[in-house]
Amino acid sequence: MKMRVLLPLLFAAAGALxxxxxxxxxxxxxxxxxxxxxxxxxxxxxxxxxxxMVSFGHAGFFGLAAYIVALCTTNHVVTAEFAVLxxxxxxxxxxxxxxxxxxxxxxxxxxxxxxxxxxxxYELMLRWRELANGDDGMAAxxxxxxxxxxxxxxxxxxxxxxxxxxALMVVLAxxxxxxxxxxxxxxxxxxxxEERARFIGYETLLPRALVYALSAGIAALAGVMFALYNAxxxxxxxxxxLSGEALxxxxxxxxxxxxxxxxxxxxxxxxxxxxxxLTEHWPAIIGGTLIVVTVLLPRGASGSLLALVxxxxxxx
Amino acid sequence: xxxxxxxxxxxxxxxxxxxxxxxxSIMVRRGEIRGLIGPNGAGKSTLIDVLSGRxxxxxxxVKLEGRDISGLNARQRRLAGLARSFQRTNxxxxxxxxxxxxxxxxxxxxxxxxxxxxxxxxxxxxxxRAADVSYGDQRRLDLALALVGRPRVLLLDEPAAxxxxxxxxxxxxxxxxxxxxxxxxxxxxxxxxxxxFAICSSLTVLHLGRILVEGPPEQVxxxxxxxxxxxxxxxx
Numbered sequence: 358m359k360m361r362v363l364l365p366l367l368f369a370a371a372g373a374l375x376x377x378x379x380x381x382x383x384x385x386x387x388x389x390x391x392x393x394x395x396x397x398x399x400x401x402x403x404x405x406x407x408x409x410m411v412s413f414g415h416a417g418f419f420g421l422a423a424y425i426v427a428l429c430t431t432n433h434v435v436t437a438e439f440a441v442l443x444x445x446x447x448x449x450x451x452x453x454x455x456x457x458x459x460x461x462x463x464x465x466x467x468x469x470x471x472x473x474x475x476x477x478x479y480e481l482m483l484r485w486r487e488l489a490n491g492d493d494g495m496a497a498x499x500x501x502x503x504x505x506x507x508x509x510x511x512x513x514x515x516x517x518x519x520x521x522x523x524a525l526m527v528v529l530a531x532x533x534x535x536x537x538x539x540x541x542x543x544x545x546x547x548x549x550x551e552e553r554a555r556f557i558g559y560e561t562l563l564p565r566a567l568v569y570a571l572s573a574g575i576a577a578l579a580g581v582m583f584a585l586y587n588a589x590x591x592x593x594x595x596x597x598x599l600s601g602e603a604l605x606x607x608x609x610x611x612x613x614x615x616x617x618x619x620x621x622x623x624x625x626x627x628x629x630x631x632x633x634x635l636t637e638h639w640p641a642i643i644g645g646t647l648i649v650v651t652v653l654l655p656r657g658a659s660g661s662l663l664a665l666v667x668x669x670x671x672x673x
Numbered sequence: 674x675x676x677x678x679x680x681x682x683x684x685x686x687x688x689x690x691x692x693x694x695x696x697x698s699i700m701v702r703r704g705e706i707r708g709l710i711g712p713n714g715a716g717k718s719t720l721i722d723v724l725s726g727r728x729x730x731x732x733x734x735v736k737l738e739g740r741d742i743s744g745l746n747a748r749q750r751r752l753a754g755l756a757r758s759f760q761r762t763n764x765x766x767x768x769x770x771x772x773x774x775x776x777x778x779x780x781x782x783x784x785x786x787x788x789x790x791x792x793x794x795x796x797x798x799x800x801x802r803a804a805d806v807s808y809g810d811q812r813r814l815d816l817a818l819a820l821v822g823r824p825r826v827l828l829l830d831e832p833a834a835x836x837x838x839x840x841x842x843x844x845x846x847x848x849x850x851x852x853x854x855x856x857x858x859x860x861x862x863x864x865x866x867x868x869x870f871a872i873c874s875s876l877t878v879l880h881l882g883r884i885l886v887e888g889p890p891e892q893v894x895x896x897x898x899x900x901x902x903x904x905x906x907x908x909x
Contacts, residue, residue, distance in 0.1 A: 539776075539779065542768065542772050542776055543776060545765070545767055545768060546765045546768055546773060546776055548767075549765040549766055549767050549768065550763060550764065550765050550766075552727075552763070553759075553763045553764065553765065553818070554765075555746070555747045555748045555751075556725070556727075556747050556748070556751055556756075556757060556763075556819075557751060557776065557777040557780050557781075557818055557819075557821075558748055558751040558752050558777070558780030558781055558822075559748065559780050560748060
């Protein structure tokens with residue numbers, strides 16, 4: 358079996374063994390949150406990788422999904438299972454329609470528009486107290502069983518880690534397959550040279566909108582996992598700083614490899630925890646580290662790892 | 674006389690107060706390799722842009738095989754059989770040579786990606802990232818992206834720009850051969866007169882957005898006003 362298939366399988370299996378090896382519940386809680394963040398960063402990184410565009414608004418899709426789960430289960434609008442599906446599908450649809458309008462705008466202006474959209478969701482949840490209880494947040498009234506499993510599975514660090522880990526591995530495998538498909542090649546071509554893509558006969562807006570929708574769907578899936586795990590949401594999950602953090606994770610991990618942002622998220626989360634123990638000014642340490650990583654490792658941790666593997670002569 | 678395959682009528686392109694194209698009409702016949710020459714600012718690239726759907730024009734019509742394609746965008750014109758290459762190398766740097774030629778073939782629903790790569794000596798580079806191959810290879814790749822799917826008309830905007838004299842002449846010979854073999858009509862803008870005279874069956878000379886003269890190369894090259902103004906005395 359080729360190393361490019363064997364290594365990820367070994368990695369996925371190793372991750373699944375973690376709950377049995379880590380004795381500390383606190384560390385498992387941290388790792389579970391890190392994997393949820395890895396999912397969010399994967400969505401952000403996929404957008405950068407395939408569309409070459411930076412979104413400052415993926416917290417909008419993350420938080421929207423979390424609120425859909427909370428609102429639907431608390432108000433008993435639909436079953437919890439349907440709420441979960443809705444929480445992924447609606448942000449995807451929204452991103453697709455939004456993308457058709459705003460993906461025509463290039464560069465910083467696009468990033469600012471994504472930020473504005475996410476902040477409008479934040480303001481909505483903050484100010485519409487009758488709907489979502491404002492900045493006090495709201496609990497998700499989850500049923501005793503979800504998709505045939507006891508709800509404790511989703512709220513215990515060890516088991517929820519496995520759920521999140523499995524979901525992340527499936528998403529990464531799916532994105533890897535997608536990147537090797539015609540759609541993956543086409544979107545890279547459009548990212549590289551949109552005008553030429555049109556001149557060889559391709560419609561360019563629709564594929565970019567689909568990438569945006571897919572990346573929003575991944576962020577929404579992370580939001581669903583967050584809501585199930587915490588059973589409580591506040592407007593903070595929609596705030597721009599979460600979008601910024603996800604972007605920092607993607608930069609640290611690098612976006613050349615599909616799994617790069619996820620690696621960046623784990624590094625970021627663990628580093629944040631260590632730095633947080635040292636000083637209350639931990640964001641300054643994170644900022645300094647980001648500068649160092651950007652300058653010294655422009656391809657991110659994943660790019661450096663791949664370069665190292667290539668140098669050691671391992672077939673990817 | 675063979676049929677007209679590409680026809681632009683009364684094409685006018687205005688940038689503010691400047692007319693880059695002023696009521697230009699051009700007819701290219703099937704199988705022809707037509708050279709489009711003139712000094713910088715004559716409107717050659719603008720004409721290629723207008724014909725290919727890259728630039729909007731203020732007035733006029735474009736017909737491909739008798740069908741009015743003025744309202745079609747660049748993608749639709751490509752799928753209708755009108756392809757183009759660009760003055761600056763216009764490829765997909767992060768894709769391999771093979772990936773992008775196959776991508777172009779798929780859009781054109783063609784199966785000649787391998788044949789085009791063989792013909793343009795790109796087959797040995799199929800697995801190389803396009804950004805990593807030489808400039809000459811990138812120029813041929815640019816041409817391959819336009820040629821795949823066998824368009825009926827190929828618009829070339831300075832395909833030999835930046836190439837050495839030897840590379841330019843090799844490219845010219847290749848172009849002539851492929852145009853004949855695949856029955857592609859060509860309209861080519863080129864500053865390299867060696868390339869132009871090596872392959873063109875007719876010439877159109879543009880000056881200040883207007884057509885100055887048209888005719889066979891051997892007649893055009895000896896017209897005193899053309900020699901003096903555009904070609905330079907060395908080629909006469």
